[in-house]
Amino acid sequence: MSWTIFPNSTETFFALISGAIFGFLIRKATLSRFNTMVSQLLLKDFTVLKVLLSAVLTAGIGLYLQGKIAIKPTLNISSMPILLTAFGGSLFGIGLAITGYTPGTMVAAIAEGSKDAITGFFGMIVGTFIFNGMYPFFSQLMMAQDIGYKKTMYQYFETSELILLVVLCLALFAIAKSSRRKTR
Amino acid sequence: MLNFLKKDRLCPYFIGVLMGLFLLVLLNFDRHLGTCCGINKITALISYFFAPEFTTQSSYLNKQLSDHLIFNWKFLLLVGLFIGAKIGCIISKDAPKFTQTIWTEKFGKSARKRHLSVFFGAIILILGARIAGGCAAGHGLSGVSQQSMTSVVFMIFIAITGVPSAFILYHFKKRS
Numbered sequence: 001m002s003w004t005i006f007p008n009s010t011e012t013f014f015a016l017i018s019g020a021i022f023g024f025l026i027r028k029a030t031l032s033r034f035n036t037m038v039s040q041l042l043l044k045d046f047t048v049l050k051v052l053l054s055a056v057l058t059a060g061i062g063l064y065l066q067g068k069i070a071i072k073p074t075l076n077i078s079s080m081p082i083l084l085t086a087f088g089g090s091l092f093g094i095g096l097a098i099t100g101y102t103p104g105t106m107v108a109a110i111a112e113g114s115k116d117a118i119t120g121f122f123g124m125i126v127g128t129f130i131f132n133g134m135y136p137f138f139s140q141l142m143m144a145q146d147i148g149y150k151k152t153m154y155q156y157f158e159t160s161e162l163i164l165l166v167v168l169c170l171a172l173f174a175i176a177k178s179s180r181r182k183t184r
Numbered sequence: 185m186l187n188f189l190k191k192d193r194l195c196p197y198f199i200g201v202l203m204g205l206f207l208l209v210l211l212n213f214d215r216h217l218g219t220c221c222g223i224n225k226i227t228a229l230i231s232y233f234f235a236p237e238f239t240t241q242s243s244y245l246n247k248q249l250s251d252h253l254i255f256n257w258k259f260l261l262l263v264g265l266f267i268g269a270k271i272g273c274i275i276s277k278d279a280p281k282f283t284q285t286i287w288t289e290k291f292g293k294s295a296r297k298r299h300l301s302v303f304f305g306a307i308i309l310i311l312g313a314r315i316a317g318g319c320a321a322g323h324g325l326s327g328v329s330q331q332s333m334t335s336v337v338f339m340i341f342i343a344i345t346g347v348p349s350a351f352i353l354y355h356f357k358k359r360s
Contacts, residue, residue, distance in 0.1 A: 003252055003253070005255060006253075007255070007256065007257070011260075012255070012260060015260035015261050018217075018261060018264060019261040019267070019268060020264040021264075022261070022264070023265035023267065024269065025268075026268075027268070027276070028193070028199055028272050029196050029199040029200075034284040034286065035284060036283075038287075038350055038354060041346045042347075042354060047196045050197055051203065054197045054198075054203075055204040056204065057204065058201045059204040059205075059207040059325070060328075060330075060331065073211050075332075076216065078317050080316060082334060082337055084316060085316045086338075087315055087316070088313065089312065089337065089338040089340070089341030089345075090312065091312030092309060092312030092316065092346075093342040093344065094346070094349050095306065096309060096320075096349075098349070100284070100287070101309075102319055103309065103310065103321075104265060105320075106306070108268075111270040111273060115299075116298050116302045119303050120302040120306040120309075122306075123303040124307070125230065126307055127308070127309070127314075128223060129227060131310070132227075138315065151333045152332055153332075164331050
């Protein structure tokens with residue numbers, strides 16, 4: 001195999017800067033910490049949901065407004081069958097509770113100096129090898145095009161684009177209000 | 185401004201909005217925000233380095249190398265993520281020294297216990313991410329902002345298993 005090390009310089013620069021911004025924001029929101037993630041799962045500290053919902057709403061409303069001005073980018077919707085996604089999500093939740101990291105925050109945690117995140121990183125590499133071994137079994141299942149195939153919520157439920165955004169907005173308000181009540 | 189950035193923890197809503205805007209820019213440039221794809225690449229490269237024949241014969245790992253690129257967008261994103269988090273650490277003052285008190289209160293300070301648990305937990309984590317075709321950044325941020333059905337289902341199921349698992353693992357105090 002002949003290899004190229006880097007793509008063109010614009011792509012390299014863009015990728016590094018994007019990653020750096022993302023990593024910086026993760027660190028500044030303290031999402032790279034075990035306590036923050038697990039406190040969210042224990043429903044004590046809602047930092048993770050505050051960041052996630054704010055980000056999703058900003059981007060979601062932005063996409064909606066772009067759609068109105070007719071310059072919407074092409075969406076990149078997953079083609080994975082719903083049952084597999086549900087099963088994967090269940091495993092992910094268990095892994096998240098045990099480690100306190102997601103794959104991205106694990107890298108940020110390594111930067112922060114958490115030694116267990118380094119072990120976790122090796123664990124993820126081993127896990128990918130295991131998945132590689134299981135791939136012949138899963139590849140057929142992944143090809144199935146079920147009800148959720150490349151569908152957005154509003155396409156499937158045939159509703160307005162705004163419904164999910166309104167629901168998430170209400171959730172964010174509820175979290176913000178209950179947090180303010182606690183600190184008073 | 186610099187004093188504001190030096191704080192250990194910034195307002196989560198503010199960070200979220202910045203992340204959302206940044207995500208919007210990436211989506212408009214048709215770029216992916218996903219972290220486990222970088223790990224695929226790293227695994228495939230390591231595998232190819234030590235066992236090239238095995239790698240080319242494994243359909244999944246071989247697919248990761250099909251672009252013949254060592255540092256692709258996803259790998260570089262991870263490198264950038266590390267650098268960005270490092271910069272965030274360097275400029276932060278008053279960062280707490282130890283941030284795993286929930287673990288140590290329940291399971292003690294044994295490093296071996298922690299490392300073993302993280303190792304196996306990470307295997308479960310990445311298997312879940314691969315089977316679902318994405319992870320928290322890919323599905324959770326990109327997917328839900330685009331209102332993808334699979335991404336919303338993914339996040340719901342993380343909560344369905346994650347919250348009870350955390351309660352079982354950490355909520356009940358250690359019986360002394």
